[in-house]
Amino acid sequence: MEILEAITDFARKAHEGQRRKFVDEPYLNHLVRVSEICKEVTSELPIIAAALLHDLLEDTEVTSEKLSTFLSQRFSPEETRQTLKWVHELTDVYTHADYPQWNRDKRKTKEAERLGKISATAQTIKYADILDNSLDIVKSGSGFAPRYLIEAKMNLEKMNRGNKELYKKAKEAVSEGLRKVRGR
Incomplete structure (x- = not known):
C-alpha cells in the first residue's frame, strides 16, 4: 500500500496544523477514518484516495492542478481523472465566501441539492464523511450538533445512489445522534 502511504502523507502535509x-485531534485523523470506512465496502485505490483527499481543495491551499500532478505520479491517467472528479464533487460549492448574500439555510439547501446529483461513488464517500462527523459531533457535546445532524439528514435525503450499506449506517448514525442530542 505504498500509494496510500504517499497519499496519506500528502494529506497530512496539506492539512498540517489543522485541528478538528x-x-x-489532528484533522488527518478524520480523513483516515473516512478512508477506513470506505475500505469496508471497496478496495479500489482511487476511491480510498478520494476519501483521504475529500476536504483538500476546500480546506487547504492545495490547488486542483497540484493535486492532479501529485496523483498522476502515482495513478494511471484514468485513475487520476476519476480521483480528481470525486474530490471535486465532494468540495462544497455553496460556501459563505462565494455566496455571502445567502444565509446558511439557503446555502446548505443548495449544497444538498447539488450532492444529490453527484456520482454514486462520491455519494458513498460522503456517507463515510457524514458517519464519522456524526459520531464525533455527538460525542463532543457541541451545541452545533443538532444543526449539523439536521443538515446531514437533509443531505442523505437527497443522496441515495451510493453504497446501500454505508447509506444505511450514515442514516442510522444521524438518527441516533439526533435522538441523543434531543435527549431521547
Whole structure:
C-alpha cells in the first residue's frame, strides 16, 4: 500500500496544523477514518484516495492542478481523472465566501441539492464523511450538533445512489445522534 502511504502523507502535509472543530485531534485523523470506512465496502485505490483527499481543495491551499500532478505520479491517467472528479464533487460549492448574500439555510439547501446529483461513488464517500462527523459531533457535546445532524439528514435525503450499506449506517448514525442530542 505504498500509494496510500504517499497519499496519506500528502494529506497530512496539506492539512498540517489543522485541528478538528469538535474533537481536539489532528484533522488527518478524520480523513483516515473516512478512508477506513470506505475500505469496508471497496478496495479500489482511487476511491480510498478520494476519501483521504475529500476536504483538500476546500480546506487547504492545495490547488486542483497540484493535486492532479501529485496523483498522476502515482495513478494511471484514468485513475487520476476519476480521483480528481470525486474530490471535486465532494468540495462544497455553496460556501459563505462565494455566496455571502445567502444565509446558511439557503446555502446548505443548495449544497444538498447539488450532492444529490453527484456520482454514486462520491455519494458513498460522503456517507463515510457524514458517519464519522456524526459520531464525533455527538460525542463532543457541541451545541452545533443538532444543526449539523439536521443538515446531514437533509443531505442523505437527497443522496441515495451510493453504497446501500454505508447509506444505511450514515442514516442510522444521524438518527441516533439526533435522538441523543434531543435527549431521547
